[in-house]
Amino acid sequence: SPQDVPTKLVAKAVPLPMTVRGHWFLSPRTEYSVAVQTAVKQSDGEYLVSGWSETVEFCTGDYAKEHLAQLQEKAELIAGRM
Numbered sequence: 001s002p003q004d005v006p007t008k009l010v011a012k013a014v015p016l017p018m019t020v021r022g023h024w025f026l027s028p029r030t031e032y033s034v035a036v037q038t039a040v041k042q043s044d045g046e047y048l049v050s051g052w053s054e055t056v057e058f059c060t061g062d063y064a065k066e067h068l069a070q071l072q073e074k075a076e077l078i079a080g081r082m
Contacts, residue, residue, distance in 0.1 A: 026060050028067075033057045 026032065035055045039047045063071070 028060050028063050031057065031059045 033055050034057075035052045037052055038050045042048055
């Protein structure tokens with residue numbers, strides 16, 4: 001759960017201010033939930049950490065046709081060696 005994350009320690013490990021540009025590799029047909037926090041460094045060196053955002057829940061779609069073609073190609077190569 002988001003409350004289990006020591007946000008201040010996480011924030012101090014990263015130079016701030018910053019913009020986080022997340023890049024995650026998501027699996028197809030999978031449910032995800034995402035919540036974020038922000039941290040701002042104050043003049044005394046401490047970080048002001050926001051509350052958690054609302055949680056966004058979403059489900060990824062199926063594989064794209066080109067990905068299925070790649071999987072089929074790999075399967076056929078493996079089958080040909082067996």
